[in-house]
Amino acid sequence: GRERERRTPLCVCLFVSDSLVCHRKEVDVLTDIVSSQLCVGNWKFMEAILALQSTHNRLAGWNGIIAVGHEVALFPVRHGARSSVAPPSLTHTPYLYKWLCKFHTSLLSKFSLYFHNVLSEHASVYDMRHLFSRLDYDYINGFVSIIRQTPAVCMCLIFNANDLRDFKGPEYRLPDSPTPLLTGLQSYPLIIAIPMVTQCS
Numbered sequence: 349g350r351e352r353e354r355r356t357p358l359c360v361c362l363f364v365s366d367s368l369v370c371h372r373k374e375v376d377v378l379t380d381i382v383s384s385q386l387c388v389g390n391w392k393f394m395e396a397i398l399a400l401q402s403t404h405n406r407l408a409g410w411n412g413i414i415a416v417g418h419e420v421a422l423f424p425v426r427h428g429a430r431s432s433v434a435p436p437s438l439t440h441t442p443y444l445y446k447w448l449c450k451f452h453t454s455l456l457s458k459f460s461l462y463f464h465n466v467l468s469e470h471a472s473v474y475d476m477r478h479l480f481s482r483l484d485y486d487y488i489n490g491f492v493s494i495i496r497q498t499p500a501v502c503m504c505l506i507f508n509a510n511d512l513r514d515f516k517g518p519e520y521r522l523p524d525s526p527t528p529l530l531t532g533l534q535s536y537p538l539i540i541a542i543p544m545v546t547q548c549s
Contacts, residue, residue, distance in 0.1 A: 377406045377448055384455050391507055391539070393463055394520045400459060403452050410445065453484045461487040461505070464540050466518050491542045505539040 380403040387396035460467070460480055468476055480486045491503045509515045509530055516525065517537070530537075 373410045381451055388459050388462055391518050393518050457483045457485045502541055504541045506536050507539050510535045
C-alpha cells in the first residue's frame with residue numbers, strides 16, 4: 349500500500365507533463381497553420397513554403413505524442429502518400445489532429461494554385477503533374493474540366509494587392525529589395541489564367 353502511495357504522485361506528474369506537451373503541440377501547430385494560411389493568401393512564396401514546412405514538421409512530431417490517458421502512438425508517418433502526415437486510418441486519432449491534417453493538405457492544394465506559375469519555371473510539366481496528382485485536390489485540372497463543360501473561354505484568378513504595402517510579387521526577393529509601387533491595374537496582378545493568358549484578351 350505504501351509503495352502504491354509513493355508511486356501515485358510520480359504517475360500524476362508524468363500524466364500532467366504529457367498533457368502539457370500535447371497542448372503545447374496543439375498550439376504550435378495551430379499557430380504555424382494559421383501563419384501558412386496568411387502567407388499563401390497574401391501571395392508570399394518563401395514565407396508560405398517555410399510556414400507549410402514548419403506545420404508539416406510539427407504534425408509529424410505530434411505523431412508519437414501520448415494520447416489522452418493512454419500510451420498509444422497515433423500512427424507512423426507515411427512518406428510518399430497524398431499527405432505525409434495524414435494517417436491511413438483516422439479511427440483512433442484526436443479530432444483536432446484530423447482537422448489540422450485536413451487543413452494542412454488543403455493549404456498545400458491552395459499553394460499549388462497560387463504559385464503554379466512560379467513553380468512551373470523550376471520544374472518540368474511531368475513533375476508538376478506528378479506532384480499535383482498527389483494533392484487532395486488539383487485545382488488546375490478542376491478549372492480545366494469546368495472550361496470544357498461550359499461555354500467559358502478561360503478562367504482567371506486575380507490578386508488584390510491594394511492593401512498590401514510590402515507586396516513584392518509572388519517570386520522570392522531579397523528582404524532589402526525595394527518594394528515596387530503598384531498603381532491602377534498593376535494593383536491587380538494575375539495569379540493564373542487557364543488555359544492561356546492570351547486567350548483572355
